Amino acid sequence: MSNPNPNAPARTLLDKIWDNHAVRAETADAPGTLYVDLHLIHEVTTPQAFTELRQRGLTVRCPERVLATLDHSTPTRKPDAQGRHVYATPEAAEQVGTLESNCAEFGIELHGWDSAQRGIVHVIGPELGATQPGMTIVCGDSHTSTHGAFGALAFGIGTTEVGHVLATQCLLQRKPKSFSVQVDGRLRPGVSAKDLALHIIGTIGFNGGTGHALEFRGSAIEALDMEQRMTLCNMSIEAGARAGMIAPDQTTFDYLQGRERAPQGEAWRKAVSQWRTLRSDPGALFDRQVVIDAADVGVTVSYGTHPGMVAGIQSNIPAAADFQEQKALQYMQLQAGQPLLGTKVDVVFIGSCTNSRLSDLRAAAAVLRGRQVAGHVRMLVVPGSVPVQKAAEAEGLHVVFQQAGAQWREPGCSMCIAMNGDKAEPGELVVSTSNRNFEGRQGQGARTMLASPAVAAACAIAGCVADPADYISHREQAA
Numbered sequence: 001m002s003n004p005n006p007n008a009p010a011r012t013l014l015d016k017i018w019d020n021h022a023v024r025a026e027t028a029d030a031p032g033t034l035y036v037d038l039h040l041i042h043e044v045t046t047p048q049a050f051t052e053l054r055q056r057g058l059t060v061r062c063p064e065r066v067l068a069t070l071d072h073s074t075p076t077r078k079p080d081a082q083g084r085h086v087y088a089t090p091e092a093a094e095q096v097g098t099l100e101s102n103c104a105e106f107g108i109e110l111h112g113w114d115s116a117q118r119g120i121v122h123v124i125g126p127e128l129g130a131t132q133p134g135m136t137i138v139c140g141d142s143h144t145s146t147h148g149a150f151g152a153l154a155f156g157i158g159t160t161e162v163g164h165v166l167a168t169q170c171l172l173q174r175k176p177k178s179f180s181v182q183v184d185g186r187l188r189p190g191v192s193a194k195d196l197a198l199h200i201i202g203t204i205g206f207n208g209g210t211g212h213a214l215e216f217r218g219s220a221i222e223a224l225d226m227e228q229r230m231t232l233c234n235m236s237i238e239a240g241a242r243a244g245m246i247a248p249d250q251t252t253f254d255y256l257q258g259r260e261r262a263p264q265g266e267a268w269r270k271a272v273s274q275w276r277t278l279r280s281d282p283g284a285l286f287d288r289q290v291v292i293d294a295a296d297v298g299v300t301v302s303y304g305t306h307p308g309m310v311a312g313i314q315s316n317i318p319a320a321a322d323f324q325e326q327k328a329l330q331y332m333q334l335q336a337g338q339p340l341l342g343t344k345v346d347v348v349f350i351g352s353c354t355n356s357r358l359s360d361l362r363a364a365a366a367v368l369r370g371r372q373v374a375g376h377v378r379m380l381v382v383p384g385s386v387p388v389q390k391a392a393e394a395e396g397l398h399v400v401f402q403q404a405g406a407q408w409r410e411p412g413c414s415m416c417i418a419m420n421g422d423k424a425e426p427g428e429l430v431v432s433t434s435n436r437n438f439e440g441r442q443g444q445g446a447r448t449m450l451a452s453p454a455v456a457a458a459c460a461i462a463g464c465v466a467d468p469a470d471y472i473s474h475r476e477q478a479a
Helices: 013-021 047-056 090-106 121-128 142-150 159-168 193-204 226-239 250-256 265-275 323-332 358-368 386-394 397-404 453-462 474-478
Strands: 022-024 032-035 038-041 066-069 109-111 136-139 153-156 170-173 177-184 212-217 243-245 288-293 300-302 310-312 347-350 378-381 429-432 447-450
Touching (some): 013 022, 013 153, 013 212, 038 159, 047 090, 047 159, 066 121, 121 136, 121 142, 142 243, 153 243, 159 170, 177 193, 193 226, 193 288, 193 310, 212 226, 226 243, 226 358, 250 265, 347 358, 378 397, 386 397, 429 453
Parallel strands (some): 038 136, 066 109, 177 288, 212 243, 347 429, 429 447
Antiparallel strands (some): 300 447
């Protein structure tokens, strides 16, 4: 849509959302004040914030703008015979209990154990329709960038900032720079949004987006469905970016219409009319730009200890560019020139806020159907929310996983961060659909390779790094 005021300077999507929420402009000496539309919270990064409120005699400014869930510390195994949830540590149980009591005390909606909508914070926000275009959204979790898929400005904040937002519904912030990531053309059959995300990070670098908000643009981005867009924006933080964003369009509106927290009736029509203006104006200037040909993106995996060390699955491991990359190869027990294919895999994890939605589970099940997980491989499949779990079970996907030899778990963050007892052992190699492959991320001494659900499923069958094209046609992958 063209700029409604032809005399006004062309603005980016970031500019528009920032300007709409700036309570006080930043100066050279001080950050500005930004109003927050939606504050998502979970059990790990909130206890200190609530304690501070209590100590200072403060209340939650806008409890109706806060949405809480249990996800990080929650066990993913079924309750015991007495119906009790068996936590990995007393600390994990205490974190959950503390959030439950804090939400009750301060009048905050909590999707806890009894909720039919409980799940990973970055999964349930969109499912509920709480995530909407044009919003500012924060959470004490770095992968809040996920919500930018809806044309929102969404980013992670620290524990102290969680307290500030609870008390004031505002946040001191400096505006990030803008970075256009344009992907033109069509992705090749069998190439997923996760492959695209890893390719982009490999292209611009692990720290390439530092200080910027990435706006993903171009025909290849417009062709993605909402779950794919969420995967892409989720991974933007792994390029060092402050946020990832995609302008809302009909795909966005179709996803949101009718959801519990979305506007209804005439309010919906007014909202959509306003949301259509949320795109960068023609001629808007970005601080940085990169253009990627979608045809250059292949099935991609990580091989190092940060998400910028990636390669096509059919490639050999590249030579280390510096001492840190050489150190990473040593930790991963890999050598330059070694084929990625055939590398032994010990554990496969399908889940996390990156790839635990229904389409992700369908992609994995399409590869696994009628096949068996290799005898030495332990495979966990963890849906991102109770609604995802129920939908998958209604389609019989859980049967596919279980018959193949995988473990079908209860919703939660699980092995992504290894806080709840789901972890790999020292030296084990995990092929994971999550977002981070840092040393020890999935267990002390564990090694992680990031991949799409289809790749992860293929690796589980082969017992080593494998290309899903060897097990399923591209037509079946897309079904």
